[in-house]
Amino acid sequence: MSNNKPMPVATQISAPFWEGLKARRLLIQQCNACDHWNFYPRRHCTACLEHDLAWREVDGAATLYSYTVTRIATLPDFMDEMPQKLAVVELAQGVRINTNLVGLAEDEIRIGMPLQPVFAEVDAKGNRLLRFTGVDKDAASLERPPAQDSEPLPEVSQQPPARQIDLNDGPALQTLVSEQFSDWSNVVVVDQALIDTFAQLSGDDYWIHTDPERARLQSPFGGTIAHGALVQVLQSRMKLALGFEITGFSTQINYGSDRLRFPAPVPAGSRIHSRARVKKAEISARGTQVTLELNTHVVGQDRPSVINDLVILYLA
Numbered sequence: 001m002s003n004n005k006p007m008p009v010a011t012q013i014s015a016p017f018w019e020g021l022k023a024r025r026l027l028i029q030q031c032n033a034c035d036h037w038n039f040y041p042r043r044h045c046t047a048c049l050e051h052d053l054a055w056r057e058v059d060g061a062a063t064l065y066s067y068t069v070t071r072i073a074t075l076p077d078f079m080d081e082m083p084q085k086l087a088v089v090e091l092a093q094g095v096r097i098n099t100n101l102v103g104l105a106e107d108e109i110r111i112g113m114p115l116q117p118v119f120a121e122v123d124a125k126g127n128r129l130l131r132f133t134g135v136d137k138d139a140a141s142l143e144r145p146p147a148q149d150s151e152p153l154p155e156v157s158q159q160p161p162a163r164q165i166d167l168n169d170g171p172a173l174q175t176l177v178s179e180q181f182s183d184w185s186n187v188v189v190v191d192q193a194l195i196d197t198f199a200q201l202s203g204d205d206y207w208i209h210t211d212p213e214r215a216r217l218q219s220p221f222g223g224t225i226a227h228g229a230l231v232q233v234l235q236s237r238m239k240l241a242l243g244f245e246i247t248g249f250s251t252q253i254n255y256g257s258d259r260l261r262f263p264a265p266v267p268a269g270s271r272i273h274s275r276a277r278v279k280k281a282e283i284s285a286r287g288t289q290v291t292l293e294l295n296t297h298v299v300g301q302d303r304p305s306v307i308n309d310l311v312i313l314y315l316a
């Protein structure tokens with residue numbers, strides 16, 4: 001698992017809380033003098049000011065005090081989690097905790113609803129963050145992040161049969177030309193591991209792609225971004241439902257691009273998808289040439305990250 005997300009830094013005072021989460025235990029401080037529960041971790045009790053606090057394990061039963069749904073990432077590293085359900089939950093002990101709700105659809109969330117803790121795995125080092133979900137959900141299954149690879153393709157049987165067009169049928173080819181884009185393809189995750197592999201392969205290991213720490217401090221994008229060329233070639237991993245199929249050719253050749261632009265960055269961790277339309281179709285002495293305008297976007301973003309007018313040559 002690759003993860004560039006900023007993580008809480010444990011202090012001497014808060015370390016027991018974070019160590020507890022690693023062991024899937026929720027530890028909260030209770031005052032030995034007055035029994036008051038305290039959160040966030042402190043040196044003294046907020047009720048009686050005594051410096052006699054003990055860490056005690058609680059079961060994490062909570063209710064939802066307040067929440068908001070964010071659709072714009074607070075940092076580029078969180079783009080893969082949009083929309084985020086940021087919440088304040090109140091434990092049965094009375095303390096309130098800032099957290100995220102997981103495994104809940106927006107219309108399932110109600111102020112006051114009972115919640116249970118999710119000890120969410122966030123990296124390969126065993127760190128966990130405290131999140132919450134509904135009491136009717138399977139909290140254990142929410143501990144692991146969703147698979148980092150592509151989402152499943154729609155069932156083939158659900159797609160309408162492709163229209164077959166002979167490569168020499170000029171009038172039929174012209175009917176493919178449209179301003180209308182296809183539906184979105186499957187989603188592909190562009191994580192730091194993939195970017196690092198491409199940096200190695202291409203030799204372009206510039207820090208804006210490969211150094212998350214420096215990029216967080218110095219890059220105008222607030223984190224590492226994928227190479228434009230990487231995002232361009234990932235179009236091969238995306239299945240487009242174009243609704244037609246050219247027939248009668250012996251060879252199909254990628255003839256290059258009429259136009260290639262990278263208008264928007266793809267931050268590490270982004271989910272991307274593509275759509276396309278036929279921009280031009282022509283029969284020439286060389287063969288039949290179909291120009292697809294392929295646009296790749298970060299999921300949820302209006303502005304494309306790649307615009308590629310891809311020319312495909314079909315040879316009889």
Ligand SMILES: [Zn+2]
Nearest residue numbers: 031034045048
């Ligand atoms: Zn106290």
